[in-house]
Amino acid sequence: MGDKFRRMMQGRYGADQLGQFLSVAALVSVLIGLFTGWSWFSLFGIFLLAWQYFRMFSRNIQKRYNENQGFLLLRRRVVGWFRKERSFVDQNKGYRIFKCPSCGQKVRVPKGKGRISIHCPKCGNDFIKRT
Numbered sequence: 013m014g015d016k017f018r019r020m021m022q023g024r025y026g027a028d029q030l031g032q033f034l035s036v037a038a039l040v041s042v043l044i045g046l047f048t049g050w051s052w053f054s055l056f057g058i059f060l061l062a063w064q065y066f067r068m069f070s071r072n073i074q075k076r077y078n079e080n081q082g083f084l085l086l087r088r089r090v091v092g093w094f095r096k097e098r099s100f101v102d103q104n105k106g107y108r109i110f111k112c113p114s115c116g117q118k119v120r121v122p123k124g125k126g127r128i129s130i131h132c133p134k135c136g137n138d139f140i141k142r143t
């Protein structure tokens with residue numbers, strides 16, 4: 013390692029967030045493959061690892077950089093989606109959602125009110141539910 017390694021890595025792309033993600037995903041896949049005996053999981057892990065190394069030693073820095081940017085964008089979107097889902101669940105704490113039997117409109121009512129008559133805001137139908 014040391015000098016020789018540094019010289020070898022000169023002008024090469026190296027590790028980035030996508031690379032880190034690939035290493036972790038590769039490790040997880042291989043472990044799942046080992047524990048479950050599904051060898052295609054391990055194969056997939058090895059494929060991810062090979063991809064990771066290919067990117068690390070690549071000299072096409074611009075292309076690798078763009079890939080990483082794409083990955084970061086995707087990750088932001090996924091994280092954003094999970095945040096939105098969680099806040100949706102939080103908002104509906106203490107409520108129950110019922111579907112209107114005549115039009116399918118979802119109606120949100122407070123929990124723990126016993127048997128109540130629910131008025132559908134869309135079609136005006138009334139139906140009885142236990143909350």
Ligand SMILES: [Zn+2]
Binds near residue numbers: 114
């Ligand atoms: Zn309705």
